[in-house]
Amino acid sequence: MSEEYVLTRDIIYDHSERMLNIRKYYPFFKVADTSFKQYRDGEFECLDMGYILMAVLRFFIEKNNFEEEYVTYEQYYDFMVEILHRDFGVRPDEDIEKELVLYIFDKIRNDGKPFVYEYFNPVDKKKQNVRVRLIDSRIENDTVYYSITSDAIEFYLDTKEVKDESNITMEQLLLGKLISSxxxxxxxxxxxxxNNEVGRIIARKNEVLNILSHDVFKGVREYQDFNDNVVKWFDEEQKLFAKNKELIDQALRQGERENSFYSAMEEIYQLESELNRAITRHGKLLSECTDLQMKADELISKAKYGRLRTSFDFTDYMSRVMETDRTELLENIIMPMLGLNIRKRFDLVSIDDMLTYGPEKEEAGEKITDEEIKDYVYEDEKEDERIKWNYRIFTDVFFKLVKSKREIELTEFENAVSDTTGKDVLKNGDWYSYLVHLCQKKHYSVNDIISRTDTFLEEIIKEYLEESEERYMVYKNLVFNIQTTGQEIVSEGISERMNLIICAEEDSH
Amino acid sequence: MENRNLEKALEIFSALIKGEEISRKNKDTASLYDEYNDNAQVYDIVTMMCKKMNLSLYEYKDTLYVSPGVGNKVFGYSNEELKREIGIRVNRELYLCYFIMYGVITRFYTDTSTGTFTEYVRREDIINTVDGMLASTMKNIGIMTLDEVKENSFEAVAALWEELPLVISEETSVVKAARGSKSGFVKMVFNFMEKQGLLVENEGRYYPTGRLSALIENYFEQYKGELYNIVKGAAEDATYKQNQSE
Incomplete structure (x- = not known):
């Protein structure tokens, strides 16, 4: 049971740590995978990116850590041209060479972006990303300077040794064994x-100081971590340096005494001078760490007092905003600094809407139904319906008037119709066509109309009467005559017309 | 109230909102500055108008400066307007611009009463400052789950910054203000700050203006309590949300 537990624990809980340890190898395989088959039709297929990358890293270590200077692009260019000529025998035209060297540099720098390695975290059950850079850059006086990252140095060192908490201690133990043998x-x-490892630790120390100077709280955590992993090994490292120095001195004394190692004396002197250099660099690292400690104390006490001051502290405010993790709060600092915005404009979306759409934002969709069309109504049929409807209204007014007054003139009829339907009826075409139809006959008898219709108007009159029994009974005996008087009626805004007299006969009652 | 005083006050207010400099050193507006400074009624009217318009008015080295403050719907910028002014597209980029501007401020001032004696800043100084300010966040995003990065978080800003190359090409003599590189981004922010009268440029060196100093030494001093309350509220809100989600 306990074995199973250990197994599961090793698999699940140690996985992330293992992935973080191997992350430094990821950029190498990613870069080494670069094929030159597609580049310029495979003209440079012989180039090997794995070799080139290792060479470039070594070059950067030499410049950054041994000569303690940053690398410019021109320096890298010269180095790379040398590699191409010496190791691959590639000597293209100058323009092509420039392009090729830049292409390789972009691949190594991943176009300035970090290499992102994705892995599954079984504890959180999520995929996570790890970012690694090989080359960093900074700009000074309009010149870009490049330097190797601590990850890249670690990777480079790891390709030839076993990683431990202190590489220096590990290496020294190895050195002791090598000197003994x-x-x-x-x-x-x-x-x-x-020496490389010392350079890496100095770079790491600068990173910690950088974080400390911008965010004390996070910096303190980094500083603690740095102390735990680096500073605590100093004593042991110093002792081992002393021990190895003693071993070399012994070897030198023995060699001089016995003359038996005479051929190896040069190698011993070389080792001694390298070790002296390493001891000096290690001493420098120690003083750098002391300096870091002093600066850290100073920054921490400054931050403590800063919190008690009454003025508005920008650094402290930023730390607080970063704790909330809400970037939009920065607008509280930036907005008041800006000038007044007095130029008001419609935003592009609104302008687009105005140009694209009419009064309504969007058209209402038309509902499509599957109804079968049963009847067609033509325009003239609609007009017939309208005419019939209007004639029935006029007839209704006309019959009532004739029945009640027995003798009427056209003007009386007009007034009665106007009262019923409004004055505009006298400008209506249906009204005049009704009069024309009415005047087609001079004598009308309702009984005759019911039995036989002669005109279009009579048909409508018949329909009108037959609709209601009561109506029919009222008008069934109505008989009337129409005469013209020969007088013209002229009214403002209304057409000229001849006056009419309509008289009901005696038996109409 | 005398009509003349009202007229002068309106003249001052109108010049201020049009962004004109009212200063004793400027011969065109020196008389207006004197009116504001010497005539109590003009001073009262201008102050009252600014207050009612939600504007903050400051006098710094014989010059008047006005600030729209935060959340001023009439005179302030909306996010969209700011994005258009700076030349960026999404909020994440806007927040990075805020961050860079903040970096510029901190190069000149650590707090409202202490200047850093920095005379000017250059593009590379600000790139280094932003790198430093985001260093710990960038270390965190070394290991992260993509869907865990909220749009408005500092991780999102750090990721955006980290993904930008330092320069687009190896040619560094002419850097264009553009979103494609760190240098271009910083240049874009410099241009915007110059347009806003906060910096002046000379040979690639950016010097702080009187307006920048006036606002830093006055506005933040005046509103520090409110600014801290906003952050405190946001922090409590964040803690509450975290507890809820747990």
């Missing part, structure tokens, strides 16, 4: 690696 040349290589 009189492998001085191997010892020199080890001391060089120690």
């Amino acid at each position: 009189k492998n001085f040349r191997g010892g020199t290589q080890v001391v060089r690696r120690i």
